[in-house]
Amino acid sequence: MARLDARHPAGALGPWFVDDRCIDCDAARHVAPGLIERNPGDGVSYFVRQPETDEEIDMAWRAVLICPTRSVGHETERRPPRQVFPQPLGDDVYRLGHNARNSFGAHSYLAVRPANRGGNLMIDAPRWTREVAGPLAGLGGVDHILLSHRDDVADAERYAEAFDAQVWIHSDDASAAPYATDLITGIEPVEIAPGVVAFPVPGHTKGSVLYHVDGQLLFSGDSLAWNPRREELMAFRRACWYSWEAQTDSLARFAASGLRFDRLFCGHGWSRDAADLLPPRPDFADHLLRLVADMSNQ
Numbered sequence: 001m002a003r004l005d006a007r008h009p010a011g012a013l014g015p016w017f018v019d020d021r022c023i024d025c026d027a028a029r030h031v032a033p034g035l036i037e038r039n040p041g042d043g044v045s046y047f048v049r050q051p052e053t054d055e056e057i058d059m060a061w062r063a064v065l066i067c068p069t070r071s072v073g074h075e076t077e078r079r080p081p082r083q084v085f086p087q088p089l090g091d092d093v094y095r096l097g098h099n100a101r102n103s104f105g106a107h108s109y110l111a112v113r114p115a116n117r118g119g120n121l122m123i124d125a126p127r128w129t130r131e132v133a134g135p136l137a138g139l140g141g142v143d144h145i146l147l148s149h150r151d152d153v154a155d156a157e158r159y160a161e162a163f164d165a166q167v168w169i170h171s172d173d174a175s176a177a178p179y180a181t182d183l184i185t186g187i188e189p190v191e192i193a194p195g196v197v198a199f200p201v202p203g204h205t206k207g208s209v210l211y212h213v214d215g216q217l218l219f220s221g222d223s224l225a226w227n228p229r230r231e232e233l234m235a236f237r238r239a240c241w242y243s244w245e246a247q248t249d250s251l252a253r254f255a256a257s258g259l260r261f262d263r264l265f266c267g268h269g270w271s272r273d274a275a276d277l278l279p280p281r282p283d284f285a286d287h288l289l290r291l292v293a294d295m296s297n298q
């Protein structure tokens, strides 16, 4: 629960607030854009204005439930008036919320898919809570848990046990998930279920993997994200734990692979849809080539 006695003074007057335990993971801002922003002075999130409409109140509750430090809160209300997670994002993809502190607030997702295509996919994992497990069961459970890299596994093991799911991770990051049932090896892409391609991208960590799903969805973990300020794809140079050169080579291989995507879902950073791209670069392929060129020059 957020601590009212530690309320950050920068917030707009009103019942919604952020306390000063915020670790600047960005997650609350992703689900409450325009309501919660980053205080430039100390990096702590704050409400730039109070929510007014039902839609904005749902956004604020998502911020409450997504925050890994429980820093977002309401002065008197403790529970949302309606279910806000899993959050439908279209194309049968859901944001799961309840981001874990030990994954530094990384996002996780569920892709609901037919059994004859391998079934439902959880991409990275939230912290364990019945508030996720219950609705997941209602959406058909989880058949595969796809771990993008070692940092964002959170409580994947508990979800795997609860749903008897297969767990995938690259062998180079496998020590973070010793319970994994299936290992991805090397750098060659591999189809791990019908329409699901694991594309190894060593760089952010040695065992980072992109998951390309049904010809249009890309789950990028921490290897690729959207920069809304510059309207371009980005990679995290200051959060590259293995090798920037390897990450550049990996994204160049992915750009050359012919695997296209229309929707980008990130662990950290902003997700983006191709439908929202602005001229003169209306598709991700063009953006990706530009990013690789920029990374090569850094």
Ligand code: SF4
Binding pocket: 018, 021, 022, 023, 024, 025, 026, 027, 028, 029, 044, 045, 066, 067, 068, 069, 070, 071, 072, 105
């Ligand atoms: S989700 Fe919580 S910890 Fe992360 S930026 Fe928002 S308030 Fe801070």
